[in-house]
Amino acid sequence: MSEKIFIGTDSGATTTKFSAVYPNGEPVSTKVLQRSTNAQNGRPAVISAWVAGVDEFLAANQLKWSQVAGVGLAIPGPYDRYGVWGKSPNLPASFCGWDVRADYGAALAAKVGFPVSLVVGNDGNYGGVAEARLARGQSHCSVGMLMPGSGLGAAFVGADGLALDGDTLNGMEAGHMPVPMQLLGLAGKPFPCGCGRDWGCVEAYTTISGLPYLLAEKLKQFPDHELVRSTASTREKVLSLRGRAQSGDPLALDIFDFQARVMGIHVANLAMAFDPGIFIIGGGLMDVENTTPAFRERYLEGIRANARPYLWPQQQDTLKIVPAQLGEMSQAIGAALVACYQRPKG
Numbered sequence: 001m002s003e004k005i006f007i008g009t010d011s012g013a014t015t016t017k018f019s020a021v022y023p024n025g026e027p028v029s030t031k032v033l034q035r036s037t038n039a040q041n042g043r044p045a046v047i048s049a050w051v052a053g054v055d056e057f058l059a060a061n062q063l064k065w066s067q068v069a070g071v072g073l074a075i076p077g078p079y080d081r082y083g084v085w086g087k088s089p090n091l092p093a094s095f096c097g098w099d100v101r102a103d104y105g106a107a108l109a110a111k112v113g114f115p116v117s118l119v120v121g122n123d124g125n126y127g128g129v130a131e132a133r134l135a136r137g138q139s140h141c142s143v144g145m146l147m148p149g150s151g152l153g154a155a156f157v158g159a160d161g162l163a164l165d166g167d168t169l170n171g172m173e174a175g176h177m178p179v180p181m182q183l184l185g186l187a188g189k190p191f192p193c194g195c196g197r198d199w200g201c202v203e204a205y206t207t208i209s210g211l212p213y214l215l216a217e218k219l220k221q222f223p224d225h226e227l228v229r230s231t232a233s234t235r236e237k238v239l240s241l242r243g244r245a246q247s248g249d250p251l252a253l254d255i256f257d258f259q260a261r262v263m264g265i266h267v268a269n270l271a272m273a274f275d276p277g278i279f280i281i282g283g284g285l286m287d288v289e290n291t292t293p294a295f296r297e298r299y300l301e302g303i304r305a306n307a308r309p310y311l312w313p314q315q316q317d318t319l320k321i322v323p324a325q326l327g328e329m330s331q332a333i334g335a336a337l338v339a340c341y342q343r344p345k346g
Contacts, residue, residue, distance in 0.1 A: 004069035006343070007057070008336030009050055009104075010123060011075050013039050013090040016050060018057040019332035021340055023069075025133060032329055033057050039091055043098055047107050055111075065111050070343045072335030073104060074123040079169045083120040089194070119338050125163035125172065126334030128155025131280045131324050133337060141277030144270055146263060147324070148283040151175055151194070152203040156274050161341055174270060175203035179262055186217060205262045208284075211238040214255055222251045242285070246295045253298075256285070260299050264306025271307070271315055282324030296323060 005028060008019040016037045020028040035053045038045040054071075058064065078086035083101025085091070105118045124147065132143035132155075140159045147153035152175030156164045164171040178199040181190060190200030191213040204210035212234050219228055227237050245252035267279050285291060285299050304321050311319060326333060 002064065002067045005063060005067050006336045006340040007054055007068055007071040008126075008332040008334065008339070009054065009071065009073045010126070010332035010335055011037055011046070011050065011073065012123070013037065013076070013088075016053055017328065017332040018053045019329060019336055020057065020061070020063070021333065021336040023340060025337060025340060027329075027333055027336075028061055028063070029057075030329070032332075033060065034328075039095070042092070042094065043103065046100075047103050050104060051107050051111060054108075066113075068108075068112055068116060070117040070119070070339035071104075071108055072126065072337070072339035073100065073118065073120045074126040074331045074335040075100065075120065076123050077169065082169065117339065117342075117344055119335075119342050121163070121165065121335070121338060122155075122169070123331045124153035125155045125165065126338060127153065127282075127326075127330035128157050128163050128280070128334065129161060129337050129341075130326055130330045130334035131282065132157035132278075133161065134325050135278050135280050135320075135322055139277070142274065143278045143280060144267070144274060144276040145280040145282065145324070146174070146206075146267070147281075148207045148259070148263070148285060150208050152207050153283070154270075156270075156276065162338065174266070175207075176201045177266070177269070178202070179205055180265060180269075183265060184258075184262065202262065202266050206259050206266070208238065211241065211255070214258065215241070218251055218255055218258075221254070225251050227251065242291065242295075246292050256295075256299060257302055259285075260302025261306045264303040264308075265310060267303060267307040267321065268310035271311055271319060275315070277318065277320065279319065279321045280324050281321060282327075282330070286323045287327065 004023060005020045010017040014037060015034050018033045038049045080086045080097060083099060085095050085098045085100060087096045101118060101120045108116045128145040131145055135143055142159055143157045145155045154172045154174035156172045176195050176197060179202050181200055191204035191210050193201035193204045215238060241252045241255055245256050286296055308316055
C-alpha cells in the first residue's frame with residue numbers, strides 16, 4: 001500500500017505554492033512549486049489553479065491522488081468565519097463571503113473519489129507551525145514567530161504544534177499592537193498603518209510599509225546623505241536601503257538598527273504574554289540569498305540586546321531568538337503539517 005501524504009496549499013492573491021509532508025511530518029520535497037493563483041479570473045479559476053497545482057506536484061514527485069489523506073489551505077485574512085473569506089484589500093471584491101473551504105473541498109473530493117479532510121487557516125500561522133517544528137527539535141517548548149516583510153506576520157505555536165487562531169480567527173495579529181512610543185525617540189504623530197489604527201502599530205516601525213516615514217525621519221539626522229539630493233522615487237530609495245546597509249552605509253544601518261530595536265522590545269512584550277521558549281525571526285531581512293551573514297547577525301543581535309532588559313530574569317537565561325529556516329516554503333509546509341496533525345483518528 002502506498003504511503004499516505006498530506007498536501008499543503010499556500011495561496012496568496014498572486015501566486016500559490018504547493019508542498020506535502022509524510023505522516024511523520026517530513027517534507028516530501030524541498031523544492032518550491034509555485035503557480036499563478038488566477039484570482040483576477042474569479043472563484044472557479046482559483047479552485048482550478050489549486051487543483052492543477054496539486055496535480056502537478058503529485059506528478060513531479062511520483063505520487064497519486066489516492067495517497068492524499070488530507071489537505072491544508074493557507075490563505076491571508078481576514079475571515080468572516082472559518083474557511084470563509086472576509087473583505088481583503090488584495091483580492092477581488094467578489095471573494096468577500098466566499099466559502100473557499102466548501103468549494104475547494106468539493107473539488108478535492110472529485111479528484112480523490114471521496115471527501116478529503118481539509119483544514120484552512122491563516123498563512124502566517126501556518127508558516128509558524130512549520131518553522132516551529134524545525135526550531136524546537138525534540139523539545140516541546142512553545143514558539144513565537146515574527147516575519148517582517150511588506151507587513152509583520154506573527155504566530156504563536158503551542159506545545160501541541162498548532163498555532164493560536166483565537167475565537168474570531170484573529171489571534172496573534174501582533175503586528176497591529178502599539179509600540180511604546182516613549183522608548184523610540186521619535187517626535188510627532190505615530191506612523192500611519194494600513195490597518196487604519198492611529199496608535200502606532202509595530203508593523204509601521206519594523207517593515208517595508210513604514211520605511212518611507214522612517215527614512216524621512218532619519219534623513220534629518222543625515223542632511224549630507226546622497227538620498228537627500230537624489231531624484232529617485234521614495235519607493236526606489238526605500239528599496240535601496242537593504243543593499244546600502246550591507247555596504248556599510250551609516251544611514252541605512254541606523255534604520256535597520258532602529259527596526260531591530262523595535263522588534264526586540266516587541267519580542268519582550270510578547271514574551272510577557274506568551275512566555276515561549278523560542279522566538280523565530282524571519283522575513284526579507286533574514287533572506288539568506290539576498291543578505292549577508294554579517295547583516296543578518298547584526299539584525300538578530302540588535303533584537304536580542306533590545307529584548308533582554310525587558311524580559312523576566314528567567315527568560316533572559318532561557319529564551320532563544322533564532323532565524324527562520326524555510327523561507328518561502330514555510331506556509332505551504334505548515335499547511336500540510338496542520339492537515340497531518342489534525343487528521344481524523346482511527
